[in-house]
Amino acid sequence: MLIIGIAGGSGSGKTTVVREIARRMSPHEHVTVIPQDSYYKDQGHLSMEERQALNFDHPDSIDWDLLVQQLRELKAGKAIDQPTYSYITCTRQAETVHVEPSDIIIVEGILIFTCKELMDELDIKVFVDADDDDRLMRVITRDIVERGKNVEWVIDRYTKTVKPMYLQFIAPSKRYADIIVPQGGHNKVAINVLLSGIRKMAKEKEQE
Secondary structure (H helix, E strand, O other), X not given: OEEEEEEOOOOOOHHHHHHHHHHHOOOOOOEEEEEHHHHEOOOOOOXXXXXXXXXXXXXXXXXXXXXXXXXXXXXXXXXXXXXEEEOOOOEEEEEEEEEOOOOEEEEEOOOHHHXXXXXXXXXXXXXXXXXXXXXXXXXXXXXXXXXXXOHHHHHHHHHXXXXXXXXXXXXXXXXXXXXXXXXXXXXXXXXXXXXXXXXXXXXXXXXX
């Protein structure tokens, strides 16, 4: 089993890189994706107004203990019930996603390189980089289309939390990466190099 961590700022193109890796793997190389966003701490005890004011770009917003525990269970060959999280209500949902162990597991999220216990479980650490302007445009589009926000709300949140947290926590975590992918999912050359590295390390793992 090969564990890959893919980090980067909001709107950097992480999801595109993950999809490209999964798409280009051969049929017998099953890929499972574990999104960091599924492990946000439940905030159901707070009022909706208080939930809307939460900083979701700070490492303290993530239930790292559960994420690391479930990743270790997958590595041990055990299935997990992955939590689900609603951006609309800012609460953990009753529904879970049943996840079976697979040959390649990708852990994806903006903050995954801020947790040492999680990084210790990763075989390959990838940081997806992108210009600030490009990331902002993607964040605006995503939050309006997928999360029901308006432009004013998105820009206010970007200014108050997304950008400061990127500078404080996410950008510095780039130094832990084994591979940096500039220009997000548009960098085909970098993705080709990454895929070659994944296949090489996967073969080495099989021979251990």
